[in-house]
Amino acid sequence: APVFTLNFDCSSLGCDCESSNCLSIRDHPCIAWSGLSKSIPVLLFFPEAAVSKDGNICSIGERYRMAFKIVRTESRLVRGLLTNHGFHEVHPNSNDFNLMWTGSHLKPYILRSLQDFQKVNHFPRSYELTRKDRLYKNIQRMQQTHGFKNFHIVPQTFVLPSEFQEFCNCFAKDKGPWIIKPVASSRGRGIYLVSNPNQISMDENILVSRYINNPLLIDEFKFDVRLYVLVTSYDPLLIYVYEEGLARFATVKYDRTSKNIKNTFMHLTNYSVNKKSSDYVSCDDPEVEDYGNKWSMSAVLRYLKQEGKDTTLLMRQVEDLVIKAVLSAELQIATACKMFVPHKTNCFELYGFDVLIDSNLKPWLLEVNLSPSLACDAPLDLKIKASMIADMFSLVGECRNKRCLYNSVCIRE
Ligand code: ADP
Numbered sequence: 001a002p003v004f005t006l007n008f009d010c011s012s013l014g015c016d017c018e019s020s021n022c023l024s025i026r027d028h029p030c031i032a033w034s035g036l037s038k039s040i041p042v043l044l045f046f047p048e049a050a051v052s053k054d055g056n057i058c059s060i061g062e063r064y065r066m067a068f069k070i071v072r073t074e075s076r077l078v079r080g081l082l083t084n085h086g087f088h089e090v091h092p093n094s095n096d097f098n099l100m101w102t103g104s105h106l107k108p109y110i111l112r113s114l115q116d117f118q119k120v121n122h123f124p125r126s127y128e129l130t131r132k133d134r135l136y137k138n139i140q141r142m143q144q145t146h147g148f149k150n151f152h153i154v155p156q157t158f159v160l161p162s163e164f165q166e167f168c169n170c171f172a173k174d175k176g177p178w179i180i181k182p183v184a185s186s187r188g189r190g191i192y193l194v195s196n197p198n199q200i201s202m203d204e205n206i207l208v209s210r211y212i213n214n215p216l217l218i219d220e221f222k223f224d225v226r227l228y229v230l231v232t233s234y235d236p237l238l239i240y241v242y243e244e245g246l247a248r249f250a251t252v253k254y255d256r257t258s259k260n261i262k263n264t265f266m267h268l269t270n271y272s273v274n275k276k277s278s279d280y281v282s283c284d285d286p287e288v289e290d291y292g293n294k295w296s297m298s299a300v301l302r303y304l305k306q307e308g309k310d311t312t313l314l315m316r317q318v319e320d321l322v323i324k325a326v327l328s329a330e331l332q333i334a335t336a337c338k339m340f341v342p343h344k345t346n347c348f349e350l351y352g353f354d355v356l357i358d359s360n361l362k363p364w365l366l367e368v369n370l371s372p373s374l375a376c377d378a379p380l381d382l383k384i385k386a387s388m389i390a391d392m393f394s395l396v397g398e399c400r401n402k403r404c405l406y407n408s409v410c411i412r413e
Contacts, residue, residue, distance in 0.1 A: 030060045030085065032394075045393040049084035050077055050386035061086025066098050073103025077374045077385055081393070103371050111340040111347075119396060122370075123234060123347045124336035128329035130351070130370035132207055133159050133183045138328040151328070153321045154365050155210040159183070161202050171197055177211045177261050186369065188270035193261040211267075213256060214359040218303060220253040224269040224366065225297055227353040228388050229322050230406055232396055233344065234334040239326055240395065240406035241319055242388050245297035246381070251277040269356075275377075286379035294378060309361060318363045319409045322353060325365055326410070348396045350389075 031041045043066075049057050066087040070079060078101050083089065090097050095113070100120045111124060128134050136157040143151040158167040171178070175195065182190040183205045193211060194200055200208065215222045228242035251274045252266040260266055265277045274280050274293055281292035290299035301311045341347055352372025356364045374389065376382040391404045 028056070028060060030057055042397050043085070043394070045081065045085060045390035047081075047386035047390040050081045050382070050390070053084045058084060058086040061088075067094075067096055068099040068101060069094060069097045071100060071102040071104075073101070073371065075101065075374050077376060077382075077389055081386070081389055105370075108340045112342060114342055114346045116343040116345070118346060120347055121349060123231070123333050123349050124340050125329075125333050126349055126351075126370060128332045129325065129368045131184055132157075132181060132367055133205070135325070135329075135365075135368060136207070138332075139325065142324065142328045151324055153324055153363075155212055157207050157209040160200065160206050160208055164197075164202075167208055168197055174210065177213065177258050178208050179211045179267075181207045181209065183207055187272035188264065188268045189272075191264070191268060193258075193267055195258055195261060212356055212358050212364055213258075215254065216304075216357040216359050216361065217254050218249070218300070221249045221251075222254045222267070222269055223247045223249040223295075223300070224354055224356045225300070226372065227297070227318065227322070227355060228372065229326070229351045229353050229368075230348065230392055230395065231326065231351070232348045234330060234337055235344075237326070237330060237334075237410055238408070239323060239410040241322055241409050242391070243298075243405040243407060244384050244388065246384060247295040247297055247300045248274070249293040249295070250274060251279040251293060271373075271377075282378050284379060286383040289380060294380060296380060296384060314357065314361050314363065318355060319407075321355065321363055321365050323410050325353070325368060348392075350392055 030044050030046070032044050034040045034042050043060060046054075046057055048054070061082075063086070066082075066085070067090050068082045068087045069090045069092050071092045079089065082099070087099070098117060098119065100118070102121060104122075105127065106120055106122055106124065108124065111120070114120065128138055136154060136159075139151055139154050156170070158164075158170070160167065177193045177195045179191065179193050180200055185191075194208075200206070217223075225245050225247050227245045230240040230242070232238045232240070248269045248271050250266055250269050252260075252263055254266060264273055265279070268274070271294065283292040283294070285291075289296035290303060301315070304314070305311045337347065350372060352369030354366040354369065356366050358364065374385055376385060387405065391406055394404065395406055
């Protein structure tokens with residue numbers, strides 16, 4: 001029995017109920033029927049369960065003795081959702097689990113030991129996408145083999161110190177500003193802008209990227225968009241893009257001149273950076289999606305549409321960018337899966353894509369996050385993330401419910 005796909009033969013799952021009794025799951029809200037003759041029961045997840053317990057919803061996980069473990073991370077959202085669907089939490093060292101939710105990459109020996117009904121939330125070598133330097137190198141390779149124009153989805157980037165000379169040659173033609181980032185950092189840490197190579201501190205391995213200095217502004221503020229991308233398989237490649245996302249706004253109005261390049265509240269849109277600003281405005285009402293420094297992506301799209309922008313084309317380009325980024329790491333990850341992952345259905349992964357839209361409405365990929373934040377500081381976070389995670393769990397159990405917001409953008413045998 002693959003995880004979340006309930007085997008109707010209860011006894012093989014160690015279920016001690018009478019099988020006639022089990023027929024009651026026919027009409028259970030957490031069960032959908034799949035397969036040609038609609039005979040395979042699969043588990044449906046409800047976002048409401050992230051915060052409240054309902055005996056009926058809980059009964060299914062309990063009946064089938066579903067188990068999960070959380071390793072090297074903390075997620076109230078994931079724990080709440082699974083627990084309230086009747087999943088039982090086991091110790092991080094236990095092997096008796098259906099689902100392992102971990103904050104870091106998995107060691108090959110752990111992957112090799114997975115049984116067919118077990119799932120983990122990472123693929124091996126996902127860092128080919130989620131490390132900024134690897135992502136850029138992989139996309140650069142695609143630019144060389146498939147045409148620069150077709151893969152011009154990331155700002156030009158150099159890895160320092162090794163490519164310092166190339167950077168200086170490029171700088172001679174384009175004086176910037178340029179943006180400096182540590183290779184494997186996150187949340188805006190260690191990021192700054194420079195207008196001259198001699199302002200770069202070379203203590204660690206860093207990236208220097210062309211700064212997109214014409215971001216699309218809303219009310220004069222810069223923003224970027226966090227998109228959620230689910231990959232359920234690399235071979236065949238199955239990519240889903242979640243329809244809803246979050247737009248994160250800077251807290252200081254944007255100034256195109258390079259006078260204020262030191263002001264991170266103007267140039268960086270990370271929540272972790274801007275929440276420290278006294279100008280950060282949060283919103284307490286989950287129904288209001290276009291107020292303060294965090295909006296829903298759909299609210300941004302509605303706003304842009306009203307301004308006469310072609311948001312359909314924009315979202316098509318965003319999907320195109322997602323597919324191309326994943327394709328650039330596909331071979332390495334699929335090869336690692338062949339080497340380390342015993343069963344096709346063992347791995348899935350939710351990536352956080354950070355996208356910046358420029359004033360020409362061109363989306364740029366800034367980075368791909370390995371474990372996108374599931375923190376719910378504002379009610380809007382909970383509203384979006386609870387549905388996004390519930391739909392994800394339904395989908396990895398191969399269940400697509402009617403209100404599922406994941407759109408399949410790539411299915412390739
Ligand atoms: P981190 O992993 O630390 O969040 P990012 O690459 O996402 O690093 O960059 C942090 C923020 O800096 C982004 O959210 C964006 O606002 C800004 N930024 C990053 N790269 C660029 C760029 N090339 N042009 C313009 N702004 C950028």
